[in-house]
Amino acid sequence: MATAHVEAVRSAQPVLSVENLTTSFNVDGKWKPVVRDISFTVAPGETVAIVGESGSGKSVTSLSIMRLLQEGTSRIEGKIMLGGRNLLALPEREMRQVRGNEVAMIFQEPMTSLNPLFTIGDQISEALLCHKAMSAAEAKAETIRLLDKVRIPSAASRFDEYPHRFSGGMRQRVMIAMALASKPKLLIADEPTTALDVTIQGQILDLIKMLQDEEGTSVLFITHDMGVVAEIADRTVVMYRGEQVETGATADIFHRGQHPYTRALLSAVPVLGSMQNYQRPLRFPVVDNVTGLSDTPVEVVDTVSRERPILEVKNLTKRFAIHSGLLSRLVGRVHAVENVSFDLHAGETLSLVGESGCGKSTTGRAIMRLIEPTSGSVTVEGRDVLALDKREMREMRKSVQMIFQDPYASLNPRMTVGQAIAEPYLEHKMGTTKQAKDVVADMLRKVGLIPDMAGRYPHEFSGGQRQRICIARALALEPKVIVADESVSALDVSVKAQVINLMLDLQQSLNLAFLFISHDMAVVERVSHRVAVMYLGEIVEIGPRASVFGNPQHDYTKKLMAAVPVPDPDRRRDKRVPIGDELKSPIRAADHVQPIRKYRTISDGHLVAV
Incomplete structure (x- = not known):
């Protein structure tokens, strides 16, 4: 201004x-x-x-x-x-x-603000009919005009659609249209953008x-x-x-x-491009109450093993069938993950980045076999994960653990955190109940909490503390690989710094390998050894962190970086991302044959799709 x-x-x-x-x-x-x-x-x-x-x-x-x-x-x-x-x-x-x-208000999570039983058009029209003297037909016309104004494509045809048919960004636009209906x-x-890509x-x-x-x-x-x-x-x-x-x-x-x-x-705010002088992941400075910073950022000691990768993924593909009609005919497929290949070494962090719907979380779940891949291979410590039976799969999951985005949804509200941490340890028969108590105390100490907290319930902890508890539960099984799926995206900047520093410290002391799934490019630049950029189910660029961030080649990688807010009021930019430029649909016809993606080499280990 x-x-x-x-x-x-x-x-x-x-x-x-x-x-x-x-x-x-x-x-x-x-x-x-x-x-x-x-x-x-x-x-x-x-x-x-x-x-x-x-x-x-x-x-x-x-x-x-x-x-x-x-x-x-x-x-x-x-x-x-x-x-x-x-x-x-x-x-x-x-x-x-x-x-x-x-006065109108937009909340953080649009899906909890919209009624799933009513169409988008009806909900916006209701706001108009409550506050303005107009007929139902006039309210409908004004609603379509508002949807057009907030850049909802084909606004008239989407008037009768329900909230679940819209993406997160589109739902937030609907909330803005509803808030602006009466010209407040x-x-x-x-927090209208916290959970968005x-x-x-x-x-x-x-x-x-x-x-x-x-x-x-x-x-x-x-x-x-x-x-x-x-x-x-x-x-x-x-x-x-x-x-x-x-x-x-x-x-x-x-x-x-x-x-x-x-x-x-x-x-404590990560700034894109601040890693140019650093070769390895960098600890975050931490906000220490009201006294300022409790420490300064330092490079993490490199523990990456150059031996055989601990995790190898080759041509991983996951498609979801779409059935329709009385006879449930196959009418198409969602190509969620397409021919994804990468490896991960002990002590290394590989980040998967991209917008919601690009397939990064599906990739993590397919590796864990929380969903069954359509084809491809996943090898952990030389063992073919996709060939394991149920008993062997349980054993494998001791080596590969997952941390999810929402720690509150990951913890049973009826179990104390001590019981939650001990449960997988006891289920896998790794020790006695007495030994489990000692493991719980040790894990809580490792993640910066007090053993006395084991008797408390999840609702008695903050979001950052709950995420630490989920990390402690994952560590109880002594895994070699941790899949961190948007594990810090909803946390405040200082809590995020504490949790990421904890993960880096644990990686260093336990030689853990992290598959770090995120849409936050500034955080990814800070914590990664290598980065893979996903778009519509495919990896479009992969390479060492310095190469990908210092010399991005794919248009989509450049778009992701250009969209990152710069924490400097003097560098405000207008129209950084074209409005309405949504991620394309991954739905394909039932007989669609996906072409094999070819890559060209930019530098050592840095590949880009052509």
Whole structure:
């Protein structure tokens, strides 16, 4: 935003003014404040970002503004002024008219915000019919116009489709269309891009900026991603443990941040291209509460074995059949993984990168035989995985373990974490119950937790701690290979740094091999020895990390790198990713024959598809 415009924005009457906001929850009969004395304004057409880690109070602040916290168990104090009215003084009936009409909100996970039983068109039309005096036909026409505006292809034909037929990026666009239906003065976006791929994230950010320019809507953007803040925010509010520790123009926060916590947050952000002077994976600096950085980044000692690979994958293919009609005829196939080949050595990290739908998670599951491959071969320590029977497969899984993206979904809420870690150890008859207790204590120590925590349940831990527990459970079987499937993508920047450093330390001490599946290019550059880029089920570029990042050859690799937000407000770019440029469909006709992919050599070990 131009300087003159910023000054004009600041001098205008604020759309939103939050004064001394304090929000408390009733815990065991006592009021416990979780947000304390927060004050900020949002001017017309301005974007203000609230940034901080999970638990800092940023989402509670947004829910307080919308008055969406449960009455009786929550108490909101202070003033929230919108258009000359104090929202905290309005009766609920009037507040319902404010929500969606004057202030709209986009949440992190669109699938939980959309009703799976109603079509996309009906859900957007409902917002219009609630707040505007228009007929059903007028609401439908306006809904199609909004879907067009947020770049939903063939908007008219998709009016009657259900949410599950849309991709994650498309669903988030639908939520933006719904939020903008009544032309609100203020749009609150609560982590709207956290779970999205980097290219889709870029499209959503560009879309919000474009619509903001056209409609003049003010935006309150809540995130923990400093790269996103640099891309989109005019001013930034930094929160830490429920308190506002620093506020100012985004450029000032990034270049002249005063608070140690602000500087530590910025230092922990991985920057694409920062690995040019390093040969091996690099530890992340870690945010140490409010005192700044607890350590400095150092290169990891290289433990990669040059002997025979511990994991060899050759021509791995996985296709899912599509049946239709009364007789369930085969009408097509989803070509999820096509002729994928790579190897992995002990002590090495190979990263599989690409957008959702490219086949990287399916590749990881096929290697584990959590899904059965259609063809190809997978060899672990010289043994053909696809030829193993059920008993032998159980034995093999001691050598190859998997860590999933959502640790809460991976842990049984009815089991203590000690029981969860001990379960695979006891199932594989690796020792007695007493020995399992010792192993649990040792594993918890290894991942930076206290053995006394073994008696607690998953809900008593933070997201980062739960991911550590999942790593501890995987390590209990003393594996040689760990498949980490988006294991840090949903974590805050500082927690992500801690978990990745832990994985690098364990790799070094236990000589583990990691197949690191991710869409975060900046993190991949930091932790990898080699990188494989996947597109529509195929590897389109593979090679040493320095070669792939320093000299990318495939257009898709370049596109992924161009979409990464740069944590520098002075380097904001317009339209980084073409809006509407979605990943193509991997569905093929039943008789489709996939051509064999050919590669050319760029440098030693660096291959690119032609």
